[in-house]
Amino acid sequence: MKANWEKIEKNVGVLDVEIDAEQVAVALDKAFRKVVAKVNVPGFRKGKVPRAIFEARFGVESLYQDAIDILLPQAYSEAVEQAGIEPVDRPDVDVEQFAKGQAFKFKAKVTVKPEVKLGEYKGLEVPAADAEVTEEEIAKELERLQNRHAELVVVDEGPAQQGDTAVIDFEGFQDGVPFEGGKGEMYSLELGSGSFIPGFEEQVVGLNIAEEKDVNVTFPENYHAENLAGKPVVFKVKLHEIKRKNLPALDDEFAKDVSEFDTLEEYKQDLAAKLKERKEKDAESARETAVIDQAAAAAEVDVPEAMVENEIEQMMKDFESRLRMQGMNLDLYYQFSGQSQESLKEQMKVDASKRVRNNLVLEAIANAENLEVSESDVDEELENLSKMYGRSADELRTIFSSNGYLDTLTSDLKVRKAVKFIVENSKTA
Incomplete structure (x- = not known):
């Protein structure tokens, strides 16, 4: 040949x-x-x-x-x-x-994969991160936990308020004609959640039980259904029931209900320790992001559009997988969010381009510093993945080898080594 x-x-x-x-x-x-x-x-x-x-x-x-x-x-x-x-x-x-x-x-x-001309990637300066936990942060965490453990109590009278769950019937009309997918009965809508078309939930606020109202909204220009995109419509809404969160009191009983501690003070101390640990991890992640961004900005590389498109497709698959774990699919997401496939991909494009550029630069750094992935590195990663997936490391190796993913895994490990290298060689400003 x-x-x-x-x-x-x-x-x-x-x-x-x-x-x-x-x-x-x-x-x-x-x-x-x-x-x-x-x-x-x-x-x-x-x-x-x-x-x-x-x-x-x-x-x-x-x-x-x-x-x-x-x-x-x-x-x-x-x-x-x-x-x-x-x-x-x-x-x-x-x-x-x-x-x-x-x-x-x-x-x-x-x-083909582009050539990368590296700039400075050693001795990069990043701001010091504050990992101390304030009383205000502890209070916000307790408030979040209160809301999570709150009971929804039926309200007998008075108007619906922001944060309430309104049980409604609704039907949408365009120019007086009902449109497909615009009808629901006894639907539980949390007011202020932003799950419906912009302007809808705000108009339900103030409604009383058994009251009906015409809600006037305009679909977003990028709505997935072309016949509705950018069009004004009317939803006929009837409010059947109002449910309001009943927050539990912040006391020792609350601490006993939601944790293994007997007193609220002990629980707060544990929360403070966990928040500190979380902030330290966030600070570490922020440091990684900062040095990667600086190294990528200092490098010269012309990213092919094909690589960006491939990354977008992978991001779409990951997004759809997360939606399925939440009991939703892309079609439902488009319907509720008002987005189309094209607008969602366009929204992902900047992040996809950045990911591709960063990975190319990190691969180049790994090569420049002769960072190699050993067989023991791969074995260790397979052991970690085996705990996550409940399969033996040998099984995973066979599966990854058969579909060509083992090379991808090795490349990912090499990139991680590059990240570790530039972080260890950075300094606090």
């Missing part, structure tokens, strides 16, 4: 590949065995048609696409390895020649 790599743009080049005629013949043989098992020729059992008769009846050209499909993936992989490049997206392949008895020639336009 011959493979020639020529760069035509910053991160784009062309692989010019030629495969000898002998390999083409082998691929055609494989294609024939695959195709002949599916064709019917009078006088022959399926799969038993001689090659010469098959080619005379259907033409050898009928095997070309299957032969290309057999030959191309392996040929492309070998060409990439021979050229010493690292593609970051699917190639754009143009077959220039493929015929029986001839060499197979194709060109592949390939986007």
